[in-house]
């Protein structure tokens with residue numbers, strides 16, 4: 001195999017790993033419903049306008065677990081939630097709550113999880129959710145926006161991640177980035193609790209690095225870095241979330257998203273109960289509104305997602321139930337970095353979904369070279385446990401999720417114009433800040449997702465909607481920077 005080919009193969013395999021995920025839902029459809037004809041929202045804080053902010057933080061290892069905690073940081077879950085009374089901010093989550101980690105008990109914890117980092121984090125999130133929960137008239141309870149950070153390093157000698165949901169023994173490969181023992185570590189977390197500045201601006205932040213060995217008193221240098229700063233003028237405007245993410249050769253694959261997850265049940269990519277912002281789970285009739293200003297792109301490997309949606313159902317169409325060997329995470333996202341091009345082409349049909357469905361519901365098979373919109377699909381991969389696949393196909397990475405996954409990645413293309421998505425490379429990218437109103441429900445209902453033949457179509461209930469970037473194994477130092485606001489999920 002030639003070098004170029006080998007490189008391509010490696011990239012290809014790496015790509016399969018892609019992550020992100022999202023999953024399941026078995027929550028019922030409940031939430032804010034207004035009089036007919038009026039728009040209603042599926043999120044607790046439509047458009048990010050509420051002074052009393054609810055925002056949380058979570059960090060994941062390669063398969064959406066904790067693995068082991070970073071020394072002195074506690075379990076990688078934290079929150080900043082406060083109410084505003086007479087112009088002062090009354091915080092609901094203390095810094096000792098945020099530092100809770102294995103060995104430490106809190107109200108309601110199951111004693112069996114006290115020393116188990118993965119399970120501890122799940123219960124800590126529910127606990128933080130209980131402190132942050134907002135219960136208002138006419139709306140189902142909700143908890144927080146979720147800032148999600150993920151480290152793509154995978155040490156295959158650890159057995160920390162399953163294969164398509166099955167526990168497997170350690171193995172040796174060089175297909176995944178890992179600088180050696182400890183490469184799957186959790187990051188440091190600094191929290192600046194939201195404060196009201198004399199100017200009337202409220203501001204808070206989370207930041208940190210994966211490089212646990214640096215002497216931070218000497219400055220960050222060129223270590224890995226993430227940061228999210230939130231700001232809003234008291235009494236007016238919207239929260240704006242300013243994100244930064246920096247990869248390095250030691251941490252070449254990092255992801256940072258702002259998520260609206262389900263307030264109960266499983267969200268996309270989790271096999272456990274979560275807390276979030278979506279107090280109604282959208283199906284087909286919904287739009288996503290969001291303002292995005294990309295300042296730095298994060299280099300050619302940065303798969304910037306406008307937007308990513310996640311769900312979970314079994315190959316027989318039934319809803320997920322937490323059985324990681326048969327639940328399948330499904331997700332789809334549009335990548336707006338113009339450096340990322342289509343891997344799907346007439347010569348690479350294995351990277352294309354079997355068919356495309358037009359807005360007027362015509363199916364175009366991928367072998368219809370005259371009509372199939374190859375340029376609209378970056379990559380499609382099938383779940384590793386599918387039994388009735390149409391050749392040729394590409395299998396999704398089996399390790400980067402707690403359960404098998406399926407992935408449909410889109411690119412800006414004229415055929416998506418109908419749904420309000422970008423139609424040309426560069427739209428919405430650096431220097432082109434926009435407020436998008438995306439007909440995500442209509443688009444998602446026309447995407448191909450695998451199901452076993454003859455099974456009733458799955459109900460596509462989207463339990464996670466998020467935006468951010470996945471810098472996907474860069475051999476360079478890369479930095480991405482973007483500002484997000486106005487996030488809403490509008491039920492139509």
Ligand SMILES: *[C@@H]1O[C@H](CO)[C@@H](O)[C@H](O)[C@H]1NC(C)=O
Nearest residue numbers: 084085086087088089090196
């Ligand atoms: C509100 O805050 C102001 C300034 O600190 C104070 O003078 C006033 O008494 C407070 N009002 C109430 C109702 O607490």
Ligand SMILES: *[C@@H]1O[C@H](CO)[C@@H](O)[C@H](O)[C@H]1NC(C)=O
Nearest residue numbers: 190191192205206207208220
């Ligand atoms: C991270 O946030 C802290 C406040 O919590 C701030 O003092 C520090 O400068 C930030 N780090 C960097 C590298 O910006």
Ligand SMILES: *[C@@H]1O[C@H](CO)[C@@H](O)[C@H](O)[C@H]1NC(C)=O
Nearest residue numbers: 220221222223248476477478
């Ligand atoms: C990062 O730091 C190392 C060691 O200090 C230095 O050799 C390298 O040039 C730096 N890289 C960048 C991109 O600044």
Ligand SMILES: *[C@@H]1O[C@H](CO)[C@@H](O)[C@H](O)[C@H]1NC(C)=O
Nearest residue numbers: 354365366367368369390391
């Ligand atoms: C295209 O694929 C469909 C479905 O597999 C098949 O029925 C058809 O014969 C194929 N057409 C060509 C020209 O290969």
